[in-house]
Amino acid sequence: MRMFCLLLAAVISPVFTEDWRANVVQNLDALVTSCVVVPCSFSHPKENLPSSRLRGIWHFSTDKSKRIYYQDITQVLENFRGRTRLLGHLGQDNCTLEITDVKDHDNGPFCFRIELARTETDTSTVDKFSFVESCVTLRMLPDPPKPTLSHPKTAIQDRPYIISCSVRHTCPSHVPKLTWSRGTADEITEVYKDTGFGYWEAQSILTIVPDEKDDHSEVTCTAQFNGQKTSSTSLTLNVKRTENYNHIIIPAVAAFGTAVISAVFCIFMVKRYKTRIAELQNQEGSVWNRLSRLSRRRRT
Template sequence: MEIHISLQRIFLLAAIQGWFPGSESQDFLAFLPESIPALRGSCVEIPCTFPRVPAGFHLIWYRDQAGTDPIIFNNKNPLDIHEAFRGRTFLVGNESNSCSLRIDDVRDSETYYPCINGNINCNALRGFNKVWVQVSDTPEKPVLTLPPSLTEGTPARITCSVRHTCTHNPPVLLWNKVGFNRTERNEKLEGGVWRFLREMDYIPTYQDHGSPIVCESIYRSGQVSQETATLDITFNAKVVQMGGQQDTREGEVLDLECVFLLPNSSSTQYSWYRNGIPLNQGTQRTLRIYDVKESDSGNYSCKVHTPNGNFSALSLTVTVIRNSVSISNPIPIPSIIIIIIIPLLSGSLLLLLILCCICRRKCQCSACNPRSNNLSSEVCEATYMNLGQRDLSAEYSELKGAETTDSPYTALQKPNTDTYDEIKPPIGRHNNNLGKVVSI
């Protein structure tokens, strides 16, 4: 009986320590998830622990593949790793029994496993735990959490969260709305997955009713994902404002708009007033008056009639400017320039040309008259002397007809007669020669 009990204890101890064939001690295995998601280009942190802390801790991570498994991390010899993983793998975790590994710039879906001191999670015959890193190209969408109801002016806590597997560099969360008391934190989930949360207090306003609220997550790899929700805010009905032109001219069109907000109400009617007097033509949200006159100036206001009550807007002062001068077809400025300036320039040039011609003619006349006078006087003097010589010769011939031509006086008179014959033609052409001189 005692021998049987002793044998049971021996078999139990052997099973616990892994000596018994077909059994395996948990002391020789590492604990890690079967799979973990990762985003391509980002990082992934694989959680890993082992049950006991051996002396001279030596950790090696392998990539599982056909044939020889390449080393992707070696804490004793960092150079003894595959070139594709150099500078991309790091030991993380502060626990003494941690064998967690971070892989930066994740590229492909692969299976990995650790080996500690050559005997923990290293026996291929007895089996070892592995992890499959599942890489995706699409980032996970963030999650928006809103209160069930939002009321104008009442602060509400809004949360945006996103799951990830890289605590070293988690995604950044951004809002499109203004808030206060912003907080953020990381929550650890299972299997190496974390949740990053960002919260803020938001004060709803009627302006945001029906508008989108967006939470955007930006990852280390530059990828962006977002989630959108529509804000449904409860608020009191109100006339926000009146819009339209305040100054207009006679003959134009006047447009005024009554901006009114009332959630979940379609039965709305409008009334328009000028100086407190109702306008029959105004029953819609927009008031339009054609061919306005100076008498249409005044203070305009609108009133909105709803099932929840009547609401009035502030008045808007409209001034209609009277048209003092009506120009049917105004001449464009370029046409005015052509019509006025060009004729002025042409007339100025013509007047200047006339003045130049007059001055030139005066100069020619002043230069030519003295010469003409001198020529006239010379011709007259020559004519007088020739005529005098002609008269004397004729009288002398009549009185001294009997004298011979051989006398000295006759000899002297012959040259004079020839000279007279030579000079006589110019006497007859006196006027023509004078005319030629003047015309030069």
Template sequence: MSHNEDKLYPWVDINPITSYHSQGHSFLDRSTKIMVSDQAQEPQMSIIDVPKVGAQSRVTCKVKYTCSSAPPALSLNGIPGTDRTIDSLLSDGIWERTIERTWNVEEDHKKVECTVRYPGGQSAKSELLLHVESFRVLAADVPRRFNALTRSCVVIPCSFQDDEDQPLTRGIWYKKTGGLVYHNARSDVLDQFKDRTKILGNLDEGDCSLEIDDIKPFDNGPFCFYGEKGTNKYRFNNSCVFIVMKASPEKPVMSLVPAQVNAGSTVNVSCSVSHSCSSHPPKFSWSVPYVNNEVSDTEMSRGVWKTTSTITFVVAGGDGQRNLNCTAIFWRGKNETRTFKLIVEGTTAYQMQKAIPVVIPVVILVLILFAVLLGIFFYRKRDVNIPHTPKISLG
């Protein structure tokens, strides 16, 4: 305290060094007053994320200082976690040191304490009470890993069991690293997920399946589900999923077709592809015109579907090798094609067979016409050869 309110005078000589302390010298005079305190300033503490049991949260502790060459030391106690320290210049000569701790919240976490220690030996403490939101823990069924096609959509299967009569009033999906992925209050959702997520299932029936549309390469999660009934929070075991990104879709699988087919024959063929976007299944395009097309969807495993297109087509004429193409077009445009090579035979016979229904009626018509003309000819000839009896007149 002996130097409290002392003034420091920096001496700046505006003349060359040769005139220093010479008679009639001039200099610029400025002063700085030193304010000395014998007590350390208490650090300031705050919570960044609302602490919820089972989720991650962050707490910060800050203190200002003026000795940048020997900054104070900050430490946090009461909760385990990982720290990062940041030093920021607030104004001329005024610095701020911040320590930020990230930790996994548990129900018995009640308070956190921050201590600041200065190189001169002074120290101070602050304490922050943690109002931890507790959850009732239920069981859920969510796959740990799930495949998704980028730019398409994915429907993450999710189900849970609740033995209470009152159903969940809200289902929420969040990133395990922090931030909401789906919430019925749009403003609470992270910007990069707004208008891309929705719960497809009925919470009253224990279905919490989540659709993420227009999948981005960074949408890998992990994503976790929890629920609410009014002010009560419900956390679920086995409720987190990691998304495995796929840049290219599955190649479709085509059923066996005879390697050699006759022109004009009828062929049935199926083309199927697996996917994880049940809300927008793939469409199919064929390289041949078909007379019938049946599309079916089958769940192969939890959340993984197979869509199948079965067509009936008539083999066109033209002997030789032909390509039969089936293209699966996935939601938002990505596609894959499977090709099967056919050997077409019997075109000449097929063309003759096609001509028969036309030739026979023409021949019959010609024969009928010929018969009619022939009948007319003989009728006229007979009429000429019949002798005429003379008429006798009685007088």
């Protein structure tokens, strides 16, 4: 019986401990001077935990006392004060963290800790758990990523031409602003989407109708990130002229018109020539007839 109880305890204990879980992205890019949002969710064995009694803490993995976020700002490391906040609601098991004005030494790793206060007024804890096995490490980016352009290789004159500009980022609370070197608001469509694992994508779609004069001209997409850092990517338009057969049609019509005029003129001249010959023949016949009558009179 004792062996059975020990075996049962060994099986059941991990089950209860596994009820405390956190889902945190392990690695994430962070642009210096901008902001970064660390998606975080957790589960627990308790039911209906009131938000007013929950305390969320983010701290360095090496030292729980080095807090980068806590509701009591006096207990937060001075370097992080005013730069961190929770975007999620702890009562909904959401522990998402935002860090603004990112410094080049904000690399972490950072871990989440949850505490349950005895009452709203009594801050002493009755339960607490640190998710030290689910921490995030930030990769610091000194320069912003460049936008990626997607477009057909060739544009056709007077036909719609679509260019897509997209950039990946890690701060959905302050989405990068995408602008074009040309185009109006009616020609631009913006799309934002979550690509997973803590990354988001901002996309701007430009639709233009290029003219012949736009050939070899440049179109530039610029991304402005939170913190005022910018990056841009350009493309050179290759505009193909619309098929035009005027260089064949106009000479052909001119040649045909000339041929028709010449034919009409020739027909007119031939008819006139024949008419003149007939008149001369008639005149010659009349003279001959007269001479014949005169000769007959003399003989008689």
